[in-house]
Amino acid sequence: MKIIHHGAVNGVTGSCHQLDYEQHSAVLIDCGLFQGEDSGPSLAIDFDISTITALIVTHCHIDHVGRIPYLFAAGFAGPIFTSQASASLLPLVIEDALKVGVTRDQKIINACLSLLNKRITAVAFNNWFYLPSNHNEPTAKARLQRAGHILGSAYVEIDIGKKPNTHRVVFSGDLGAPHTPLLPSPKAPYKADTLVIESTYGDKNHQGRKERTQTLKTVIEKAVADNGVVLVPAFSIGRTQELLYELEQIIHSAAKNSPWRNLEVIVDSPMAANFTVEYRNFKTLWDDEAKKRLAKGRHPLNFAQLHTIDSHKEHIAVINYLSNRKQPAIIIAASGMCTGGRIVNYLERFLPDKTTDVIFVGYQGRGTLGRDIQTYGPSNGYVHINDRKITINAAIHTISGYSAHADQNGLIKFVTGMRKKPTLIKIVHGDENAKQALAQKYKEILGEGTEIEIAQLSDGL
Template structure:
């Protein structure tokens, strides 16, 4: 009986027991629920949840809307499975995400479903029918009846262009229960390029909070720019290539923005003037064009660069590689020539994509440098290179062993994720703190460290907060 159940209830369909596969179901009552994200499992999470990759195995009959926080594949990659399972309702997202999502889904379909152009076109048409772009900071009604009001509002999350955190306002008139539930999605770091830092909501009763870097502090922006310059100069002096594995959306554009700044400050330095910045990813190139078209969503600093006549995502030293033939030629040329270059290529965790061909060709040569600027999930080749590369170890790529002789370095400050300090600040600056916090999207050590830090902060400020570490639901 409904009166024996206390609503709302949150069930995590992914992203609670690991860092990927984000998918959270807010069950308002027995007839109405909301899904926040529907992402793909990757790395060790995929090994654990391999069957969950193939289908949406939970009941979707009560779903009134799917809300997308941002378009990274670990937040949207299961949308094709959701639609295949029969979901016909609205897909709510920010206006920039509505432009970016079809590009991501097309790529996901080609990798995981089919390369049949007609089928992809049909699927994209269906997606467009269901997409509902929402303006930031405006309430949107999902359910309005005599028993329940459920509204959502998107707020800027500062993670990638279009990223949002989600406020859900619930008013259950039968139970006399009003609640505000907030899903953080992925929050951006306070000093990320291009995008304004997230501002927390005024209140939350329940907060579902990411914890990717819950046990770390990022370098400051000045320090990370210095480290980026140093890492590139090391490879240039060795007459080698800097390989930067980066996700096609978000990280690639942030790096281009930062590199434009470094080149601008270097002035007439011949080393930097001879450098080529190569984006070897058709998808990243398409995303970058959309980023350029969405300048109104850039932050104040980026707007000042534009007014000064600079082009942060379209500068002279920037080249893009489109065709596979040109890609293969570029790999061979850079591996053999010693031409100074920085190559940015997906995937960000080296689990596939064009970056793998660069690694195969260059990992065994000490002239080259692999530079990690983002989180490397457990069980991914990127994590193995990051961990074993400095010791002269090896990595498996496409079933073959490759010795690592190239330099390997990491700059954590370029993470698009908030660090522990940012996450604590997100809570602390709420006028009314949440009573319950559920930590998701992090490995065990990160979640436990963040839980301890939140509890200590609650004691310091004399607040009553319960912090849970939930598991994925079947």
């Protein structure tokens, strides 16, 4: 058995891990896009895929699936195993990625989507399935377990060999934070012999649910007091839906004469709108709290004050509308790290205004516009957007509790909750400080019985 890392080792993007589970047979876990400082000059698949028999997709964020079209171009023709919800989301994500980063030629896009739809195999959570083998008989099987990160997200358990000598490898994908709205928290697997785990917040712990909701409410109330706009960069899948869920609760709980009752919430992202529909379609995956709200006749993702913007023409009209009026509004738009998408146009227009507030609710990768605004905004610095120097007069806020990633406590609990602890943990998907901090915690808790490694690019186990 060998594990080779093709991404998410020098940062938090480009997740792609290869598990060689027998001679001449291997499986890829994710095939994601590099972003920010992690970005390289080439998107082409630069590693040998001749032994790759299958791809397993943990979830549909672009840093986990964005290079799938390039995998096709390299000649990959195997199945793509993913959860039932992710199977519905994946074509939407890939179509958008192609339009934004590759081509607007609909024939090329349709050809890629046709390939994708033929390759996708939707599997139910907690159901074992065999991985294809280049030999006569499969020697490895896998199953997906709920990761609680976004709709359909999973961690992967892979058993190699036959009982009683099986070796279990667990790939965490991205683990969800505890007590998030809509989705249940991930439960630790029974065992892992080898664990490959993310470390995005390996050195930090989030605010509690009540604290972060109160922080969001307080920040927005202060922000709208001067009738300015509140800009919230958010990923189309996951973060947007969680924010809507929380905002609906704040509005529902507000007094009838409260300003919250008249505050417009604008989602300016066709992708986010499509994904919100999918969240509603997969209500069976919601947690008990969300299901109880539905049972009471509430619509946490489709409330009266919510307005969705579709076309680019409408998008430009909204920016002009907000520029010329004196009423507050909350705008949620992608991308979450401000690396592209409609949020960039809002930032270009409204960052110079003192009445603007920007609320970051998720991780901002190194080299992204979002990280630059976080860094230089508090001192009224500047950023460059569309080759223009934009002075930041807006107020900048960060609420870490809304991250869809597990914090340090969650990452530790995922391991300590196992009945049979891993003998090897490989740490990926984090900045250097986060990886080192998490590695030290694991060493303190698990002792000498577990080897802790910080994974390196294309290293092999």
